[in-house]
Amino acid sequence: MKKGERPPAPAPLDGEVFDSHCHLDLMVGDRPASDGDSIALAAQAAGADVARVLDESRAVGVTRVVTIGYDLPSSEWAAEAAARYDGVYAGVAIHPNGSGDATPEALARIAELAALPQVRAVGETGLDYFRDWAAKEDQHASFRAHIEIAKRTGKPLVIHDRDAHQDVLRVLREAGAPDVVVFHSFSGDAELAKECAAAGYYMSFSGPVTYKNAGYLREAAKIVPVELILVETDAPYLPPTPHRGRPNSPYLIPLTLRCLAEVKSMPEADLCAAISANGEKIFGPW
Ligand SMILES: [Zn+2]
Numbered sequence: 001m002k003k004g005e006r007p008p009a010p011a012p013l014d015g016e017v018f019d020s021h022c023h024l025d026l027m028v029g030d031r032p033a034s035d036g037d038s039i040a041l042a043a044q045a046a047g048a049d050v051a052r053v054l055d056e057s058r059a060v061g062v063t064r065v066v067t068i069g070y071d072l073p074s075s076e077w078a079a080e081a082a083a084r085y086d087g088v089y090a091g092v093a094i095h096p097n098g099s100g101d102a103t104p105e106a107l108a109r110i111a112e113l114a115a116l117p118q119v120r121a122v123g124e125t126g127l128d129y130f131r132d133w134a135a136k137e138d139q140h141a142s143f144r145a146h147i148e149i150a151k152r153t154g155k156p157l158v159i160h161d162r163d164a165h166q167d168v169l170r171v172l173r174e175a176g177a178p179d180v181v182v183f184h185s186f187s188g189d190a191e192l193a194k195e196c197a198a199a200g201y202y203m204s205f206s207g208p209v210t211y212k213n214a215g216y217l218r219e220a221a222k223i224v225p226v227e228l229i230l231v232e233t234d235a236p237y238l239p240p241t242p243h244r245g246r247p248n249s250p251y252l253i254p255l256t257l258r259c260l261a262e263v264k265s266m267p268e269a270d271l272c273a274a275i276s277a278n279g280e281k282i283f284g285p286w
Contacts, residue, residue: 006046007243010254013061015272017257018279019250020204021124021158021184021232024050024067024088025077027249043236043247050085057250061272063087065250066232066283068124068158068184070095072106075113082118089283091121091158093146099134102142107149114153120283122150123158124184127171130162140171147175156180156282165192169199177201180282185234186220193220197228202282204230207240207248210259218263226264226274230282231257 025031026040028048033040057065067082068091069075075092082090092113094102114122125146127139134142150157157178161168165188172181183196186203196203203224209217221229231253233239239248240255261271280286 005246006249007239007246007252009056009060009251012059013254013257013268013272015269015276016061016063017231017253017272017275018064018066019057019062019233019235019253020066020182020230020279020283021068021091021206022065022235022250023070023074023237024053024065024081025074027053027236027247030077031074039245039247040236043249046247048249050081050088053249053251054085054087057253058087060251060254062250062253064089064279064286066091066121068121069093070124071098071101072109075110079113079116079119083116089120090118091123092119093123093125093158094142095124096126096128096139096142096160097131097133099138099142102138102145107142107145110146111149111152114149114155119155121156121158121182122146122153123156123182124160125157126160127164127168128160128162129164129167143171144175147172147178150178151176154179156182158182158184160184161187169195172199182230182282184232185238186217188220189216190219190223193224197223197225200228202228202230202278204232205256205260206232206234207238207252207256209263210241210256211244212241218259221260221263226266226271227278229260229275230278231260231275
């Protein structure tokens, strides 16, 4: 298979599960990919539309998706998609990398969107010290503003944490965490997983947990209590093994879920049931 080509569908899951974090708009080209974003460009070139993505996902047992906003237009898009399609729920936020755009007006609009019934999360927000696209002060201010919106609207907070583990935990402590916190695409080791579990934070695992060189993620997944575990794609990014470099999609969740089931020595069906129950508690009622 050529780089960029869509991976084939894996065998259907022995149960039903959902994708806690994806970017449908970037997958289907309803939002432009940024320059050099080869994976979003490849996804868009493959010509998917939302209905087809959902059909393909359902065919393997992925019956719901949470599509996540990262700026104002994508948050508006997510809220509209969630109103329009069964099984689609929205998260709204300004991504830490775009914190420079988190003006009071933009944040006020995020707060309005967050109050909509089909919007089930405030995120992705957090801190990103890997990229320096936004100043740290701006990132911290925007993160704190999103924490407030989540608390005010009673919606779960979906966190993007890149190379910023301890600062993310510290800001949550200082500001007072919302009732429900999800670490999206959990990227820490077993130590961080222990800290998150002690605080009652959910940890959502994505494609990288399947990567050969990511033993630390499997060690983390092993110790995450089953009541706090989630699975996601972050599609079109982070495809699971053996599809690195190709566009990701919720229909590839089974590959990541099977890796997690093996790590946790759990039957696939039991893990699907546990994650679905967690999902309903966090993002539901469906
Ligand atoms: Zn994301």
